[in-house]
Amino acid sequence: MDSVTAVALVSIVIAGIATGFGCLGPALAEGRAVATALTSLAQQPDASATITRTLFVGLAMIESTAIYCFVVSMILMFANPFWNYFIAHASGK
Amino acid sequence: MRLSPDETILWQHGFLKLNATIVFTWGLMLVLAVSSRLITRRLSTGLKRSRWQNLLEIVVTAIEKQIADVGLIHPKKYLGFLGTLFLFVATASLCTILPGYDPPTGSLSTTAALALCVLMAVPLFGIEERGLGGYLKSYVEPTVIMLPFNVISELSRTLALAVRLFGNMMSGAMIVGILLSITPFIFPIVMTALGLLTGMVQAYIFSILAAVYIAAATRVRRPEPAPGATQ
Numbered sequence: 001m002d003s004v005t006a007v008a009l010v011s012i013v014i015a016g017i018a019t020g021f022g023c024l025g026p027a028l029a030e031g032r033a034v035a036t037a038l039t040s041l042a043q044q045p046d047a048s049a050t051i052t053r054t055l056f057v058g059l060a061m062i063e064s065t066a067i068y069c070f071v072v073s074m075i076l077m078f079a080n081p082f083w084n085y086f087i088a089h090a091s092g093k
Numbered sequence: 094m095r096l097s098p099d100e101t102i103l104w105q106h107g108f109l110k111l112n113a114t115i116v117f118t119w120g121l122m123l124v125l126a127v128s129s130r131l132i133t134r135r136l137s138t139g140l141k142r143s144r145w146q147n148l149l150e151i152v153v154t155a156i157e158k159q160i161a162d163v164g165l166i167h168p169k170k171y172l173g174f175l176g177t178l179f180l181f182v183a184t185a186s187l188c189t190i191l192p193g194y195d196p197p198t199g200s201l202s203t204t205a206a207l208a209l210c211v212l213m214a215v216p217l218f219g220i221e222e223r224g225l226g227g228y229l230k231s232y233v234e235p236t237v238i239m240l241p242f243n244v245i246s247e248l249s250r251t252l253a254l255a256v257r258l259f260g261n262m263m264s265g266a267m268i269v270g271i272l273l274s275i276t277p278f279i280f281p282i283v284m285t286a287l288g289l290l291t292g293m294v295q296a297y298i299f300s301i302l303a304a305v306y307i308a309a310a311t312r313v314r315r316p317e318p319a320p321g322a323t324q
Contacts, residue, residue: 053162057305060298064253067260074267 004086011080015073022069029062097263098195099202114200121184121197152180156300163304164312171307174214178207179300186262186292189285196292199262201255208255211303212247219310228310254302261295 001009037055041048075081101113132145156176160168185198197203219228232243265288272281 049162053159053301056294056298057301060257060295060302061253064257064260067257067264070264071256071260074263 002090004083004090007080007082007086011076011083015076018069018073018076022066022073026062026066030059033058033062097200097259098197099200101195113195114197114203117185117195118197118203121181121188125180125184159301160304163301164308165304171218171304174210175300175304175307178210178303179296182207182258182296182299183293186296187289189265189288189292195266196262198258199266201259204255204258204262207258207299208251211254211306212251214303215247215306215310218307222311231310250302250306254299258295258299261291265291 033055037051040051044051098113098117102110103113103116104111129149132143132149135143136146137143153172153176156179157168157172160171160175165171182198185196188194189196198207216228219231222228223231233240265284269281269284269288272284
């Protein structure tokens with residue numbers, strides 16, 4: 001297995017793992033956040049504006065971790081710097 | 094596969110490149126500025142108003158109310174900056190229903206520029222409200238040991254702002270592109286509709302987070318833990 005194949009294999013596998021685990025944690029966290037917010041909304045409907053705004057801001061914070069994983073896996077798949085390096089290296093020889 | 098509209102080069106002369114991001118940003122600026130100018134040219138204070146004036150009033154008062162809810166005492170002062178951020182990001186994602194359009198917020202350059210604006214605006218508003226000493230003092234609260242962490246949090250939340258908006262916008266376009274190649278035509282349409290919703294939520298979140306950061310920097314009394322102020 002030459003280095004380009006190795007880089008491609010590792011990139012694809014790691015991209016899948018990164019997206020998978022990167023979605024797992026934020027999904028659990030967002031579920032907890034929304035469930036708690038719904039409980040609070042049921043208890044205090046008057047505070048719905050504050051709860052909703054805080055919920056949105058919090059969800060954005062949680063979701064950004066998933067977005068980081070997604071961006072990293074996209075970079076691994078479509079803009080892999082190591083891949084480009086090895087291809088340039090191989091064609092240069 | 095294209096990751097961002099940066100890679101679509103429409104015009105090139107020497108080292109000057111005009112890519113799709115810049116062109117769409119200029120287009121959005123033109124649409125927003127010209128339409129606002131046209132609407133506000135003949136404002137009426139009576140009972141009879143044009144429908145466009147009503148629309149603009151709803152938008153402006155809604156943004157102002159949201160800013161006031163975050164805890165900023167004079168929302169009118171921040172309306173220009175935060176409202177512009179919201180309107181730009183919201184229009185950029187709303188226009189995705191037009192064929193041939195790529196949202197300029199799907200490029201990391203645009204979102205980094207917007208986040209840098211927030212990074213610059215937060216100290217400016219803070220110094221204006223609390224004075225230079227008062228603002229700098231907020232970095233060494235509660236103790237001096239927290240100084241590097243406060244600086245790091247300032248930088249990391251800027252990075253988070255930029256990457257969050259970029260990731261959301263880019264993923265919307267990318268998922269539609271992938272679905273187009275593997276599923277019947279109805280699913281990309283559904284995902285586009287979902288992308289419109291995500292775009293509005295992201296515009297809301299971007300401006301609300303900027304407002305929260307500004308509120309944390311301009312707060313004169315003892316700071317209370319604001320939502321998301323620590324990241």
